[in-house]
Amino acid sequence: MSTDTTTDRPTREISVTVNGEEVTAEVEPRLKLSDFLRNYVDLGSVRVGCEHGVCGACTVSVDGDIAKSCLMYAVQLDGKEVTTVEGISEAGSLHPIQEAFHEEHALQCGFCTSGFIMSAREFLAENPDPTRAEIKAALADNICRCTGYQNIFDAVERAADNMEGD
Amino acid sequence: MSQTGEAGTEAEAEADVETDDGTFVGTGLNRVEDHRILTGEAEYIHDITPEGCLHMALLRTTHARADIVEVDTSEAEAHPECELVLTGEDVAAEYNPMPSGLSGIEEWALARDSVKFVGEPVAMVAAPDRYVAEDLLDMIDVAYDTQDPIVDPVDARRDDEVVHEELGTNVPDEEEFVFGDVDAAFREADTVVENQYSWGRISGVPLETAGVVAEYDTERDRFDIDCNIQLHTLVDDTVYEPLGYDPDDVSLSVPPDVGGSFGTKIAIHRYCVLAAIASKKLDGTPVKFVEDRIENLQGGDMHSSDREYLVRLACDDDGTIRGLDVNFVDDFGAYPRYPVNQTLKPLAVLTNAYDIEHVRYNYELVLTNKTAQTAYRGFGVPPHLYALEMAIDEAAREAGVDPYELRQSNLIGPDQVPYTLPSNNVYDSGDYPGALAELKDTVETQELTEGGLLDPEVVAQQREEGKYRGVGYSVHIEPGVSGSDWTDRQRTDRETLENRSREDVAELPEYLQGSVDEDGTVVVYLATDTSGQGHQTIVKQLLADELELLPSDIEVSYLDSAEAPTEYGTAASRMAVMLSGAAQGLAEAFADNFERLAATHWDIDRTAVSYRDGAVHRANSDETLSLADLAAIDEDYQESLTAAEYAYDHPASEIEAFDEALTRKYPVYPTAAFAANAPIVEVDVGTGAVEILKFYSLRDCGTQLNPTIVEGQAMGGLAQGIGAALLEEFSYDDSGQPQAITLFDYLLPSVTNVPEMELLHTETPSPFTATGAKGTGEGGMIDGPASIAVAINRALEPFDVVVDEIPATPHRLRRKLRDGDE
Numbered sequence: 001m002s003t004d005t006t007t008d009r010p011t012r013e014i015s016v017t018v019n020g021e022e023v024t025a026e027v028e029p030r031l032k033l034s035d036f037l038r039n040y041v042d043l044g045s046v047r048v049g050c051e052h053g054v055c056g057a058c059t060v061s062v063d064g065d066i067a068k069s070c071l072m073y074a075v076q077l078d079g080k081e082v083t084t085v086e087g088i089s090e091a092g093s094l095h096p097i098q099e100a101f102h103e104e105h106a107l108q109c110g111f112c113t114s115g116f117i118m119s120a121r122e123f124l125a126e127n128p129d130p131t132r133a134e135i136k137a138a139l140a141d142n143i144c145r146c147t148g149y150q151n152i153f154d155a156v157e158r159a160a161d162n163m164e165g166d
Numbered sequence: 167m168s169q170t171g172e173a174g175t176e177a178e179a180e181a182d183v184e185t186d187d188g189t190f191v192g193t194g195l196n197r198v199e200d201h202r203i204l205t206g207e208a209e210y211i212h213d214i215t216p217e218g219c220l221h222m223a224l225l226r227t228t229h230a231r232a233d234i235v236e237v238d239t240s241e242a243e244a245h246p247e248c249e250l251v252l253t254g255e256d257v258a259a260e261y262n263p264m265p266s267g268l269s270g271i272e273e274w275a276l277a278r279d280s281v282k283f284v285g286e287p288v289a290m291v292a293a294p295d296r297y298v299a300e301d302l303l304d305m306i307d308v309a310y311d312t313q314d315p316i317v318d319p320v321d322a323r324r325d326d327e328v329v330h331e332e333l334g335t336n337v338p339d340e341e342e343f344v345f346g347d348v349d350a351a352f353r354e355a356d357t358v359v360e361n362q363y364s365w366g367r368i369s370g371v372p373l374e375t376a377g378v379v380a381e382y383d384t385e386r387d388r389f390d391i392d393c394n395i396q397l398h399t400l401v402d403d404t405v406y407e408p409l410g411y412d413p414d415d416v417s418l419s420v421p422p423d424v425g426g427s428f429g430t431k432i433a434i435h436r437y438c439v440l441a442a443i444a445s446k447k448l449d450g451t452p453v454k455f456v457e458d459r460i461e462n463l464q465g466g467d468m469h470s471s472d473r474e475y476l477v478r479l480a481c482d483d484d485g486t487i488r489g490l491d492v493n494f495v496d497d498f499g500a501y502p503r504y505p506v507n508q509t510l511k512p513l514a515v516l517t518n519a520y521d522i523e524h525v526r527y528n529y530e531l532v533l534t535n536k537t538a539q540t541a542y543r544g545f546g547v548p549p550h551l552y553a554l555e556m557a558i559d560e561a562a563r564e565a566g567v568d569p570y571e572l573r574q575s576n577l578i579g580p581d582q583v584p585y586t587l588p589s590n591n592v593y594d595s596g597d598y599p600g601a602l603a604e605l606k607d608t609v610e611t612q613e614l615t616e617g618g619l620l621d622p623e624v625v626a627q628q629r630e631e632g633k634y635r636g637v638g639y640s641v642h643i644e645p646g647v648s649g650s651d652w653t654d655r656q657r658t659d660r661e662t663l664e665n666r667s668r669e670d671v672a673e674l675p676e677y678l679q680g681s682v683d684e685d686g687t688v689v690v691y692l693a694t695d696t697s698g699q700g701h702q703t704i705v706k707q708l709l710a711d712e713l714e715l716l717p718s719d720i721e722v723s724y725l726d727s728a729e730a731p732t733e734y735g736t737a738a739s740r741m742a743v744m745l746s747g748a749a750q751g752l753a754e755a756f757a758d759n760f761e762r763l764a765a766t767h768w769d770i771d772r773t774a775v776s777y778r779d780g781a782v783h784r785a786n787s788d789e790t791l792s793l794a795d796l797a798a799i800d801e802d803y804q805e806s807l808t809a810a811e812y813a814y815d816h817p818a819s820e821i822e823a824f825d826e827a828l829t830r831k832y833p834v835y836p837t838a839a840f841a842a843n844a845p846i847v848e849v850d851v852g853t854g855a856v857e858i859l860k861f862y863s864l865r866d867c868g869t870q871l872n873p874t875i876v877e878g879q880a881m882g883g884l885a886q887g888i889g890a891a892l893l894e895e896f897s898y899d900d901s902g903q904p905q906a907i908t909l910f911d912y913l914l915p916s917v918t919n920v921p922e923m924e925l926l927h928t929e930t931p932s933p934f935t936a937t938g939a940k941g942t943g944e945g946g947m948i949d950g951p952a953s954i955a956v957a958i959n960r961a962l963e964p965f966d967v968v969v970d971e972i973p974a975t976p977h978r979l980r981r982k983l984r985d986g987d988e
Contacts, residue, residue: 039215102196114206
């Protein structure tokens, strides 16, 4: 895309491990991580909702920590590992968190869902047996405009129960 | 760009769980839409990027009111990666203006001579990627001659200066409706209360912004447009008219997944038109545009109601409310989209759940230099219920009675239902006083006890800390299932309304089409779009019951605007009711065709065959033909008897009680879902911050097709109601600059703002609809804000402070607590 040679905009080569696979690309330093993942690596689960770090729809995992990919540049990912929803379960099957979102009707339009799943995944990895107050704090950086959150709460609790002993 | 195949529903065997009586309607069937979304496979509009696609960006003015002196695009055009630059003059030279919500106003997809609100697009560019396209915008120079903007809607009515010179006024529409003898009611009442209430400009702000990918077909001279517009089979005229093409030559196709709309995406035609024009200029190269969030918030044509109310109530000392007088000014910004519809829809719930005989309803529609207003969940009703309920509170205060008692004594009784409003809409069914009493009993049992949220000891303790608790009780009606032609009242000469007859009324049905695949799968096509409501799931449930199949035997997909008949679609809480009727009709048409085909095949009389349990049975024999058999037979006969279609008429068209309203073009909403609400709030009088501790809501939408989805709609709507009541507002400063253009300024409720919701459900089936269902898509947003304001009023009773401005922000409440109710 922005590798057009008719212009003299600078580019840089990056090498990123995306969902376990090595990806090498020539990118402009201004390319947002969210756009890199969507347009260069074709990861549609990364949703772009505000591009200023409020809504959380673009949340991914970078070296094991969640990050809002609209607030990072692709060049910052050089040498790092990134995980998106496409990388959390085997093709055709659902991760226990995805399963719980389905069972609890924790999504309507679904545009925020990937971000919530990534936030919940990191949170439950660190707090396998959370209180509701802890869940609330963990989800405060993701906006959902459809569900009113109660079912998302319930889904994260259900996932925690189902993942016990994992 | 047909959507078939992308709407994959991954029906699981586990989804085929029936109720005890073997039916699927009424079960909380898990949604069949979820799998593709959860795995990231769902394709929203931003996922559609055809090979070689160019990206559009829009230059938007930063001035609220200015004449355009010159647009210099030379530097942008000289850039090696610039594929196209267009200005307002370029568009006007070959195309038409966009349809306006009121006659006498001309609006172009790009501004021509003047700009009228901050964010109005002035030029467009196309480039190989969005980053470059935005670079090009910086190279366009626009010279403006700026003027003082018209910002205050109340002042704007003086017409000292006007937004549209050709109109000559800032009040292009106003109307007064008088029902009963209002003057006498106010003259004879013991007391008249009067107060002003303000409702701030808010909107749906879906997580996904508006987007479009347009492709011009050079050989056939037509357009294929993928976009996330709402009501694509109804409002396609907003795209083909500006382009100057026939409806059949402009195909609007909506992805199976849209990231929320809530009404707002009805008005995204500007982007569709511009991307289409660009693709044609570029010889059919596809052109894509997705709004960024700042564009969406400041100039996305999606703000909604912005009203100043003056409400009067005529009351007797015994608590009887004799009369209601509602006056308001609605600030529609620079270009009204659906103005009269939105100012008139409250007539469908004119007195909410109260029995009030004499009512005056008067509005002034005002234009200012702000972003255009369009639809948002509730479509003009939420502010009306808010203003009315505040006036009821005022009357209780004045009379020194408990507002719960005043409400109870004026509610429409169960013996009065079906109840015809003064404005001629009819409430179908419900026991409103019973619901309110039941809710109060529940709340008091659970919370007015030791350790409960309303435990007097706890309440007193909290007051020591400056935290005041209150619970407010109120009942609200949700008008469901619009569909008659009242929505074009503004295009009708008001005098000719006197001479209309019932035959002049146009209806907007809901359409379903279907066919049987060779493996026996029934494939059904919706003629509307969807944005998270689970319509694929609902249609599967309905048709599984009607055709005696399993949900997994049915696939549900979508038609584009050229394939589908003009009909209505997803709005006004229509789909539960309209799809119920449409599914029944489609199933009957299918069964009839299956039987005819089988009779022909067996060469026997029609009466000797019957369809049941997914097959046609031959009388007095074991012979059957499955749907797969029928599909194979149909191949041979070529009679298309395994296909069927059905258009379900609006239910009100069959019911005489609605004739008067239909004929006079008053809003007709034949279902009245209702909610008794009791939010428990705590106001920190030191900061003015409101916390909702718990939200009790007893809700009734008639027969629930899918209780899980019903509850999801209720909770999501209430969350939006909480945002409207406490957080959200598109305010403007005196120079017409929008003050909320990021999500840091426009505050959407997060998990920290939305409390635990305790929902109770009752089912009072509607006598007017096919399954007894009532529309329930808008409920929480309609009843949430008013009921929260009622609760805050109770909490702040010791200070004599009431909520007369929405949103009730900490700043506003603190000011009132400090300065008193001046």
